[in-house]
Amino acid sequence: xxxxxxxxxxxxxxxxALDDVSIDVQSGRLTALLGPSGGGKSTLLRVIAGLDHADxxxxxxxxxxxTSLPPQARDVGFVFQHxxxxxxxxxxxxxxxxxxxxxxxxxxxRRRVTELLELVHLDQFADRLxxxxxxxxxxxxxxxxxxxxxxxxxxxxxxxxxxxAKVRKELRDWLRRLHDEVHVTTIFVTHDxxxxxxxADELVVVNRGxxxxxxxxxxxxxRPANEFVMEFLGPVTRLGGQLVRPHDLDVFADARPGTxxxxxxxxxxxxxxxxxxxxxxxERFWLQLTPGQVEALELSPGSPVWVRPARGAATIASSASAxxxxxxxxxxxDRASAGSSS
Amino acid sequence: MAELTRPTALGAPPAAGQPQGPGASPGRGASGPTRWVLxxxxxxxxxxxVVLPLVVMVxxxxxxxxxxxxxxxxxxxxxxxxxxxxQVAVQAVVVNTVxxxxxxxxxxxxxxxxxxxxxxxxxxxxxxxxxxAGLALIxxxxxxxxxGGALETLGVQVIYSVxxxxxxxCFVSLPLVVRELVPVLDEIGLExxxxxRALGANAWQRLWRLTLPxxxxxxxxxxxxxxxxxxxxxxxxxxxxxxxxxSTQTMPLLAAQRYADLDExxxxxxxxxxxxxxxxxxxxxxxxxPRDHR
Amino acid sequence: xxTATAPAPTTGRSDATPQGxxxxxxxxxxxxxxxxLWMSILVLLPLVAVLVTSATxxxxxxxxxxxxxxxxxxxxxxxxxxxxxxxxNTVMGTVVAWVLVRDRFWGRRLLSLVIDxxxxxxxxxxxxxxxxxxxxQSPLGIVLAQTRWAIFVALLFVTLPFVxxxxxxxxxxxxxxxxxxxxxxxxxxxxxxxxxxxxxIAPAMxxxxxxxxxxxxxxxxxxxxxxxxxxRRTEVASARMLGQIENDNLAGASAVATVLLVVALAVxxxxxxxxxxxxxxx
Numbered sequence: 001x002x003x004x005x006x007x008x009x010x011x012x013x014x015x016x017a018l019d020d021v022s023i024d025v026q027s028g029r030l031t032a033l034l035g036p037s038g039g040g041k042s043t044l045l046r047v048i049a050g051l052d053h054a055d056x057x058x059x060x061x062x063x064x065x066x067t068s069l070p071p072q073a074r075d076v077g078f079v080f081q082h083x084x085x086x087x088x089x090x091x092x093x094x095x096x097x098x099x100x101x102x103x104x105x106x107x108x109x110r111r112r113v114t115e116l117l118e119l120v121h122l123d124q125f126a127d128r129l130x131x132x133x134x135x136x137x138x139x140x141x142x143x144x145x146x147x148x149x150x151x152x153x154x155x156x157x158x159x160x161x162x163x164x165a166k167v168r169k170e171l172r173d174w175l176r177r178l179h180d181e182v183h184v185t186t187i188f189v190t191h192d193x194x195x196x197x198x199x200a201d202e203l204v205v206v207n208r209g210x211x212x213x214x215x216x217x218x219x220x221x222x223r224p225a226n227e228f229v230m231e232f233l234g235p236v237t238r239l240g241g242q243l244v245r246p247h248d249l250d251v252f253a254d255a256r257p258g259t260x261x262x263x264x265x266x267x268x269x270x271x272x273x274x275x276x277x278x279x280x281x282x283e284r285f286w287l288q289l290t291p292g293q294v295e296a297l298e299l300s301p302g303s304p305v306w307v308r309p310a311r312g313a314a315t316i317a318s319s320a321s322a323x324x325x326x327x328x329x330x331x332x333x334d335r336a337s338a339g340s341s342s
Numbered sequence: 343m344a345e346l347t348r349p350t351a352l353g354a355p356p357a358a359g360q361p362q363g364p365g366a367s368p369g370r371g372a373s374g375p376t377r378w379v380l381x382x383x384x385x386x387x388x389x390x391x392v393v394l395p396l397v398v399m400v401x402x403x404x405x406x407x408x409x410x411x412x413x414x415x416x417x418x419x420x421x422x423x424x425x426x427x428x429q430v431a432v433q434a435v436v437v438n439t440v441x442x443x444x445x446x447x448x449x450x451x452x453x454x455x456x457x458x459x460x461x462x463x464x465x466x467x468x469x470x471x472x473x474x475a476g477l478a479l480i481x482x483x484x485x486x487x488x489x490g491g492a493l494e495t496l497g498v499q500v501i502y503s504v505x506x507x508x509x510x511x512c513f514v515s516l517p518l519v520v521r522e523l524v525p526v527l528d529e530i531g532l533e534x535x536x537x538x539r540a541l542g543a544n545a546w547q548r549l550w551r552l553t554l555p556x557x558x559x560x561x562x563x564x565x566x567x568x569x570x571x572x573x574x575x576x577x578x579x580x581x582x583x584x585x586x587x588x589s590t591q592t593m594p595l596l597a598a599q600r601y602a603d604l605d606e607x608x609x610x611x612x613x614x615x616x617x618x619x620x621x622x623x624x625x626x627x628x629x630x631x632p633r634d635h636r
Numbered sequence: 637x638x639t640a641t642a643p644a645p646t647t648g649r650s651d652a653t654p655q656g657x658x659x660x661x662x663x664x665x666x667x668x669x670x671x672x673l674w675m676s677i678l679v680l681l682p683l684v685a686v687l688v689t690s691a692t693x694x695x696x697x698x699x700x701x702x703x704x705x706x707x708x709x710x711x712x713x714x715x716x717x718x719x720x721x722x723x724x725n726t727v728m729g730t731v732v733a734w735v736l737v738r739d740r741f742w743g744r745r746l747l748s749l750v751i752d753x754x755x756x757x758x759x760x761x762x763x764x765x766x767x768x769x770x771x772x773q774s775p776l777g778i779v780l781a782q783t784r785w786a787i788f789v790a791l792l793f794v795t796l797p798f799v800x801x802x803x804x805x806x807x808x809x810x811x812x813x814x815x816x817x818x819x820x821x822x823x824x825x826x827x828x829x830x831x832x833x834x835x836x837i838a839p840a841m842x843x844x845x846x847x848x849x850x851x852x853x854x855x856x857x858x859x860x861x862x863x864x865x866x867x868r869r870t871e872v873a874s875a876r877m878l879g880q881i882e883n884d885n886l887a888g889a890s891a892v893a894t895v896l897l898v899v900a901l902a903v904x905x906x907x908x909x910x911x912x913x914x915x916x917x918x
Contacts, residue, residue: 051816070819072823080813084817086832145821149821380735385735388747391793395768395770396753399768452657453658469854470850471873474877474893475682477890478682480881482685488681509678532657570756574760574761577857581878594761601767613761616758616761621756624753
């Protein structure tokens with residue numbers, strides 16, 4: 001049951017969007033396809049939906065092979081980044097569309113649409129046109145529309161990408177709660193790792209047409225399989241030839257076994273954290289500390305410190321010469337300008 | 343008059359197309375057989391309706407050989423017709439351009455009572471038969487027309503002479519420049535001019551240094567459209583010029599005359615010149631098109 | 637932008653007035669005056685003269701002229717053929733626009749240029765072009781000279797670009813994901829077109845049709861040669877009017893002109909209503 005995509009290959013001319021990608025999503029779960037723009041996640045989603053055809057590979061939806069079925073026959077609900085609202089139809093008619101196309105009796109349509117509009121809190125707006133709604137409302141309408149015909153599978157393509165930060169957060173929480181109520185197998189695509197970590201039961205990290213790792217948010221965060229996943233999901237810094245999370249570094253005022261001597265270069269208070277830039281010889285890295293730690297160790301620019309990764313911390317041997325030491329993870333704001341296609 | 347969304351007359355409007363590449367689904371237009379059928383139908387329709395007749399005509403034009411063609415096109419009456427057509431067209435285009443710029447600016451930059459009416463009236467000439475246009479002008483400016491007597495005392499002859507042809511040509515091509523400028527002026531908005539005003543530029547300076555340069559491609563577009571129309575006008579000129587050989591015969595009139603005189607190849611010859619000009623206009627417009635939107 | 641040093645207009649309806657729009661000053665007022673004067677001299681006054689002249693012989697004279705067999709036949713022929721050509725080109729024009737926007741194939745650009753030819757071509761040349769193909773010496777053996785079909789084909793030729801160019805920009809603006817959404821909701825291609833695309837292009841189709849019809853009503857140059865202008869058979873209204881003018885029957889010509897103007901106005905207003913109705917739902 002659930003959704004399986006097996007050995008999907010998809011090329012656009014010379015560009016390989018998906019390179020032998022396989023995923024297996026269990027029925028009823030909320031899975032995120034996470035990755036940078038252009039990495040292939042949207043393409044994979046569209047192949048599952050039938051909106052794009054893979055060059056090779058198979059797609060199974062709820063134990064039926066869907067590979068050669070058109071989107072109409074796959075019984076999927078799809079939500080687009082820019083809402084794809086039917087501009088000339090009211091909110092009610094938008095949501096009713098899928099049911100009307102399936103020629104359901106009017107009474108049933110009315111019942112179901114009303115139910116869904118209440119679910120998404122748009123019952124007041126049933127007669128409005130999409131242009132009269134805010135972005136967040138339009139996306140909720142799009143969700144209701146996709147759910148109306150009770151699809152087996154719900155697919156969302158960067159659903160909150162076009163909304164501003166506050167609305168994004170609200171809808172994110174709301175989506176999670178909706179899923180908890182409705183339990184439809186759901187896959188959503190995002191380039192925002194915070195979003196993926198917060199909302200999904202399971203993450204599939206897709207980069208350059210390949211699956212980097214699959215697992216629960218904690219799995220991926222704590223035990224990343226490779227450099228890319230580690231960098232993508234959270235802050236990293238490089239120390240002694242390893243990538244490690246800056247908040248996973250233990251700091252001491254004197255030498256301890258396994259520590260590396262370093263000097264604090266700069267301290268920057270950011271909210272409830274302190275970012276400490278440091279150097280160990282020629283290597284530069286940074287640490288994430290609490291104000292308490294800074295005070296306890298009496299740190300200031302120039303202070304000598306001894307640093308080692310905490311016990312059980314995720315580390316990955318890093319061969320890259322271009323050090324990511326100074327880079328905070330690219331968050332949604334940085335991604336926003338990188339375009340929406342993937 | 344109902345306000346119509348007026349299509350950009352010549353050439354496809356310069357809208358930015360949707361980007362292709364990953365994400366563009368192949369099921370976009372139509373799938374498989376439907377797409378081929380539509381494509382076939384559209385292409386065959388246009389081919390048979392437009393291309394075929396053109397090809398046959400061009401073939402006919404040179405049936406009697408290149409020499410005959412050249413002779414036909416360089417005969418005194420042909421030269422006179424071409425010259426007259428160009429003179430008339432240039433005058434009409436100049437008048438229409440000045441008018442077009444003025445009206446476009448008035449409509450987009452000002453608010454006054456009757457603005458909407460003016461806007462609707464601009465489109466009027468396009469909906470009117472050219473023969474009616476000619477008739478209308480005769481009724482006012484002909485010898486027995488409303489102003490006919492007054493004009494005669496002034497020694498000015500409008501109908502059956504060149505000024506009448508210019509008037510008729512202005513009539514039929516009136517909206518062309520305006521309609522190209524208005525959308526572009528609306529789109530670029532008022533900010534530039536506001537900034538100019540704040541910097542101390544007077545209206546004339548703003549016009550020359552700010553407004554006109556920013557619409558120059560749309561303006562060129564409109565001018566070329568106007569020119570094509572002006573050169574090709576037949577019905578209105580036929581009424582107003584009276585078809586007298588030599589002095590008031592434009593290219594279209596000459597073509598009609600030759601055909602009536604059973605000089606078919608002569609008619610085709612001069613038509614070929616007009617076709618060449620028309621295609622040149624289309625190509626110029628096609629080249630101007632991408633620059634239309636910044 | 638806070639440089640609004642110009643007096644913002646405060647005349648009543650301000651909701652659609654963008655900031656910085658001006659009131660008429662001395663210079664612009666003069667320009668407006670000149671423009672209005674020119675329009676009056678060139679267009680308004682002459683058209684009024686037509687209306688007035690049509691009433692020279694009173695209502696009975698008007699009616700007599702318009703109902704006389706040859707005139708009535710020419711008006712009927714013109715209106716019907718223009719309507720027929722408009723209907724066909726509304727459908728075909730939409731198809732062509734669709735193919736231009738949604739399809740990618742070699743020669744697409746060329747097709748686009750070819751569509752402009754009827755618009756840029758002098759009407760008499762269009763007439764000669766059609767004669768070359770469908771005249772008495774037709775290389776295809778299809779002789780339409782002096783038939784009503786000739787008029788129909790001529791009108792198809794000259795009105796082709798209108799609907800195409802009206803619909804094209806609208807199709808280009810339509811977001812593809814709307815169609816994909818329709819597909820994902822179970823709609824077949826036909827349903828997608830009928831329920832999602834058509835409502836959005838209908839206003840443009842109506843606008844193009846209006847222009848097409850008005851052009852068809854008044855068309856002269858492309859029609860007169862190949863139709864042969866046989867009275868009561870293949871004579872279009874504009875040819876009839878020309879005949880009347882040459883016979884110095886200006887009142888009669890004006891009467892016919894008035895009828896055509898009224899018909900054109902009625903159709904344009906009607907299609908304008910259609911356009912607004914279909915646009916409002918969107």
